[in-house]
Amino acid sequence: MDFLRPASWEEALAAKAEHPTAVPIAGGTDVMVEINFDHRRPEYLLDLNRIELLREWEVGEENVRLGASVPYTQIMENLRTELPGLALASHTVASPQIRNRGGVGGNLGTASPAGDAHPALLAAGAEVEVESVRGSRFIPIDEFYTGVKRNALQPDELIKTVHIKKADGPQQYSKVGTRNAMVIAVCAFGLALHPETRTVRTGIGSAAPTPIRAKEAEAFLNAALEEGGFWDSGKIITPSVAKQFADLVSAAANPIDDVRGTAKYRRHAVGIMARRQLGWTWEQYRGAGRTLEGAA
Ligand SMILES: Cc1cc2nc3c(=O)[nH]c(=O)nc-3n(C[C@H](O)[C@H](O)[C@H](O)COP(=O)(O)OP(=O)(O)OC[C@H]3O[C@@H](n4cnc5c(N)ncnc54)[C@H](O)[C@@H]3O)c2cc1C
Numbered sequence: 001m002d003f004l005r006p007a008s009w010e011e012a013l014a015a016k017a018e019h020p021t022a023v024p025i026a027g028g029t030d031v032m033v034e035i036n037f038d039h040r041r042p043e044y045l046l047d048l049n050r051i052e053l054l055r056e057w058e059v060g061e062e063n064v065r066l067g068a069s070v071p072y073t074q075i076m077e078n079l080r081t082e083l084p085g086l087a088l089a090s091h092t093v094a095s096p097q098i099r100n101r102g103g104v105g106g107n108l109g110t111a112s113p114a115g116d117a118h119p120a121l122l123a124a125g126a127e128v129e130v131e132s133v134r135g136s137r138f139i140p141i142d143e144f145y146t147g148v149k150r151n152a153l154q155p156d157e158l159i160k161t162v163h164i165k166k167a168d169g170p171q172q173y174s175k176v177g178t179r180n181a182m183v184i185a186v187c188a189f190g191l192a193l194h195p196e197t198r199t200v201r202t203g204i205g206s207a208a209p210t211p212i213r214a215k216e217a218e219a220f221l222n223a224a225l226e227e228g229g230f231w232d233s234g235k236i237i238t239p240s241v242a243k244q245f246a247d248l249v250s251a252a253a254n255p256i257d258d259v260r261g262t263a264k265y266r267r268h269a270v271g272i273m274a275r276r277q278l279g280w281t282w283e284q285y286r287g288a289g290r291t292l293e294g295a296a
Pocket residue numbers: 023024025026027028029030031032033048068069092093094095098101102103104105106107108109110114115116117157158159160182183184185
């Protein structure tokens with residue numbers, strides 16, 4: 001196995017163009033497991049660890065530009081306000097050691113349906129900037145996951161930056177697992193309220209072949225909140241609306257039975273998480289300045 005160590009982004013793109021089968025390695029928390037278990041024996045490893053720009057982030061007017069290799073620990077410590085959903089999801093990843101090494105670029109590279117970043121990225125709204133020697137392109141997060149552990153990257157492309165919308169309202173993330181740390185999700189759910197556009201977005205993890213949004217549930221809730229004047233009044237969401245939303249989230253899941261849980265349990269659990277998160281985020285929205293503005 002040859003180890004390629006580009007010193008710059010341009011060198012990395014050139015190496016990937018020359019050796020399209022080369023496997024990029026960032027934190028290595030997925031790649032090294034696969035190599036250690038002999039699931040993968042790549043001819044070339046393309047080490048991205050000398051490339052500074054992949055570890056940088058920038059908070060802009062509307063988006064956060066997150067370098068592909070920014071570790072989860074940095075997201076938790078520095079981007080909690082701008083990316084609350086992703087920060088919560090980062091907290092649930094593995095252990096401090098893994099969170100110091102692993103990042104969102106690696107999660108996207110692996111594209112496991114159980115990856116914790118995915119529901120948060122889907123709910124917040126993100127675009128993945130990928131680049132090759134041929135140029136760069138932006139892939140909307142909804143189009144990034146193409147199958148079980150498959151993504152929209154071409155063989156010569158690398159993930160450069162993930163552009164994530166800054167939170168304009170409360171966000172939540174939760175996952176079901178057999179213990180509180182070092183656990184791959186049995187299923188997971190993320191929810192983001194977007195008061196500026198009066199919309200909600202969702203993300204379901206580990207309950208379908210790819211991470212997905214519950215689009216019918218979103219459409220139902222968007223209409224119910226608008227028609228009921230909830231965004232303006234901030235009144236408590238009626239239990240029947242919350243239940244219908246949760247039922248539609250459950251219906252959007254398309255899980256399988258496996259060692260971590262049954263399909264029936266997963267479908268049930270994502271609905272429970274959806275109802276709870278709607279309650280938590282809506283309480284936050286009602287309490288956060290909105291009522292003060294209304295009273296002023
Ligand atoms: C003990 C343990 C526990 C774990 N627990 C969790 C968990 O709770 N939740 C969770 O989501 N994950 C978990 N993981 C998996 C892993 O930590 C995450 O998927 C992490 O985000 C991977 O990031 P990384 O930088 O280490 O990726 P790497 O292992 O370096 O790479 C992962 C994949 O992405 C590709 N890749 C990396 N960077 C790029 C790039 N810039 N461009 C193109 N492709 C790229 C690699 O080629 C590879 O295919 C766990 C892993 C271990 C070992």
